[in-house]
Amino acid sequence: MKLYHVSLFMLLLVSCSLSTNTEQGFSNKNITLQDNRLSPEIIWQLGRVGNVSVSPNQKTVLYTISYTDIKADKSYSDIYTIDIETAERHQITSSKLNETSVNWSPDGNKITFLSAESGSTQLWTMNTDGSGKKQITAIEGGIKGYAYSPNMQQLAFVAKVKLDDDIHDLYPDLPHANARIEDDLMYRHWDSWADGYYSHIFVAETNTNLIRDNYTDIMEGEKFDSPMAPFGGMEQINWTADSKNIAYTCKKLSGKDYAFSTNSDIYLYNIADQTTRNLTEGMPGYDINPLFSSDGKYMAWESMARDGYEADKNRLFLMDLASGEKKDLSIGFDQNVGALAWSTQNDKIWFTSNHQGPEQIYNVSIASGTINQISTGQQNYRSVYPAGEQLIATKTTMNHPAEIFAVDIETGQDKELSFANKDILAQLKLGKVESRWIATTDNKQMQTWVIYPPNFDPNKKYPTLLYCQGGPQSTVSQFWSLRWNFQLMAANGYIVVAPNRRGLPGFGQEWNEQISGDYGGQNMKDYLSAIDALAKEPFVDEDKLGAIGASYGGFSVYWLAGNHNKRFKAFVSHCGIFNFEQMYSTTEEMFFVNWDLKGAYWEKDNPLAQRSYANSPHKFVGNWDTPILVIHGQKDFRIPYTQGMAAYNSAKMRGIPARFLFFPEENHWVLSPQNGILWHREFFRWLDEHLKQ
Structure with missing residues (x-):
């Protein structure tokens, strides 16, 4: 069989040589393609834009671009700026030191970033042209994040502190023993085991040349994390405008209580008297990401109403700091909010929200509570920052990885600024993306994306893939993915059908919530409605469908x-x-399965839970009759890899063609470049074997 995937060196002609000197940066900017068809190797070599921020004077955009060296199996990032008025781009660094957490100093005179140049990850600064690099911290063990106070007289940083004993603390005479002793739940999370260390926030004065000590742990002795694991960052920690307080997000629970709850709160630590108070006490769901107005009057944050429900409506809350009054600015807005940003005048808050597929830009008036939609069209705006009379936003589409755009506030029209991938994308032929509305079995209309192969010929018949979204409450939006990339599937000759089935946000809370307690129910009918509708098209080969x-x-x-x-x-x-029984007993965040399955499998008098467990896929293995590829990562603690082993073993024992692709070093995702490319090669090898031959 002829495989589509070929060697990187046959696929790509690198038209510039790159030094391997550690002082020389790495870039894929000048690649010339030998084929106009998208491939896994090309996807991994596209630049990834991140760390976007606007200077305090709103004249310059700061950002990073990461490029992947596939041969080395590593990615390297450098720092760039864009003059907003002239759109001129400048590369500020060129090294393999991987500057991360890049930002502006509050006065706009310095660029701040984390680097491991000194041997551990520390805070550095440099001039806005890249000169004058200076190390700011020398904290033992390194730091994970930082935030300068607005007056720049203090620095908050995040570092790990050990508060729990391990077996070698308990039994120092057994230095070679290798074991764990657990007495409660949440002993592992996402892809890491609990190690006795906790992320704490520290505060230090900035009037010394190098911060080594003389700092205060504002969570001293507390066995809690801020930011919250596993994905929280410095967006969960913020200074008040007067530099007198730090607000931080934390779920101050442990063990079984932590595993079953989503009740995080926002705490306010006073620098002067070293006291802490809970600003969101009595609000039982997620409360995260505090953001203060520059006039010091208000705090905005994201809030969910119900404890234990991680996919509850994400609301925009506002607190009057003088009176303590709280109000929901998104009441009546049947969508989630995210990526909050205060306007320059503090009269409105910008945010993004998914609406029927794409992520759009909105604002809400502080005075009236009126919500306005600014953008339209098929794209995902993932962040938004005010910059004078316009906005700076990052945007993706199914045809385009993330880039930086300037957005007109009045018209919603945008223009690209970063162009990190312009030259490579110009060499590619991509397929058409179409939005359809398909009738469901209960007479609803379901938005469904259809992605066609490049050079699509309606007179031909194509093998077609039904894409089933994860989450489960995660919209099929205009995302660009390194793995589930629809254009890559189309480039391999497949039509892709991607429905926004029941249980996805962006179509109202009722649509989103229907899935809880109904796994295997209406959302599965929605999937079949979508693929059945497309199978009627003359260009879809209904004998060559995959899921x-x-x-x-x-x-x-x-x-x-x-x-x-x-x-x-x-x-x-x-x-x-x-x-499902195995999943309930072995996953880490118990609130997820407990809410969505509506209880434990041993609750025989719980009809909702019993309906869920009756729809566990393993109970239908007797009906399996179709070849299946199973993929799993050993470090996946959310859905433990034994789930994949059980499915694969069951298929083989039933005599069904099956293959198991197992990644010992990957988690719920596939993060390393070479493993990512291998993933795609096996993905398409399997599909081609069964849908093309």
Whole structure:
């Protein structure tokens, strides 16, 4: 069989030589492609834009671009700026030191960043042209994040502190013993085991040349993390405008209580008297990401109402700091909010929200509570920052990785500024992306994306893939993915059908919440409605349909494998839930399964829970009749890898063609470049074997 994937060196002609000197940066900017078709190797070599921020004078955009050296299996980032008025771009650094957490100093005179140049990750600063690099901290063990106070007289930073004993503390005479002793839940999270260390916030004066000591742990002795694991960052920590207080996000629970709860709060630490108070006490769901107005009057934050429900409506809350009054600025707005940013005049808050597929830009008036939609069209705006009479935003589409755009506040029209991938994208032929509305079995209309192969010919018949989204509450939006990339699937000759089935945000809270307690129910009918509608098209080969997905999408594939009535000829499930009882007993964040499955499998008098467990995919294995590729990572603690092993073993024992792709070093995702490329090669090898031959 002829494989599509070929050697990187046959695929790409690098037209510039790159030094391996550690002082020389790495870039894929000047690559010339030998083929106009998207490939995994090209995806991994595209520049990834990040760390976007606007200078305090709102004249310059600061950002990073990361490029991947596939041969070295590493990515390297450098710092860039854009003059907003002239759109001129400047590269500020060129090294393999990987500057991260890049930002402006509050006065705009310095660029701040984290670097491991000194041997551990520390805070550095430099002039805005890249000169005058200076190390600011020398904290033992390094730091994970930082935030200068607005007056720049103090620095908050995040570092790990050890508060729990391990076996070698308990038994120092057994230095070679290797074991764990657990007495409660949440002993591991996402892809890491609890190690006795906690992320704490420290405060130091900035009037010394190098901060080594003389700092204060504002959470001293507390066995809690801020930012919250596993994905929280410095957006969860912020200074008040007067530099007198630090607000931080924390879930001050432990063990079983932590595992079953989403009740995080925002705490305010007073620098002068070293006291802490809970600003969101009595609000039981997630309360995160405090953001203060520059006039010192208000704090905005993101809030969910219900404890234990991680996919509850994400609301925009406002607190009057003088009176303590709280109000929901998003009441009546049947969508989630995110990426909050105060306007320059403090009269409104900018945010992004998913609406029927794409992520758009909105603002809300502080005075009236009126919400206005600024942008339209098929794109995802993922962040937004005011810059004079316009906005600076990062944007993706299914045809385009993240880039920086200037957005006109009045018209919502945007223009690209960063152009990190302009030259490579100009060499590619991409497929058309179409939005369709498809009728469901309960007479609803479901938005569905259809992605066509490049050079699509309506007179031909194409193998077609049903994409099953994960989450489960995660919109099929205009994202660009290193793994679930629809344009890459289209480039391999497949039509992709990606429905926003029941249980996804952006279509109202009722649509989003329907899935809880109904795994294997209406959302599965929605999947089949989408693929059945497209199978009627003359250009879809209804004898060559496949279903693919990860996480909840992986569960969906397992469930469809036992309930598809011979629609599909191939399945691919990545990190999917196979056995609900096993999942409930082995996952880490118990609030997820407890809410969505509506309880434990031993609750025999709980009809909602029992309905969930009756729809566990492993109970339908007797109906499996279709080849399946199972993929899983050993460090996946959200859906433990034994779920994938059980599904694969079951298929093989039933005599069904099956393959198991196992990554010992990956978690719920596939993060390393070479593993990512291998993932795609096996993904398409399997589909081509069963849908093209």
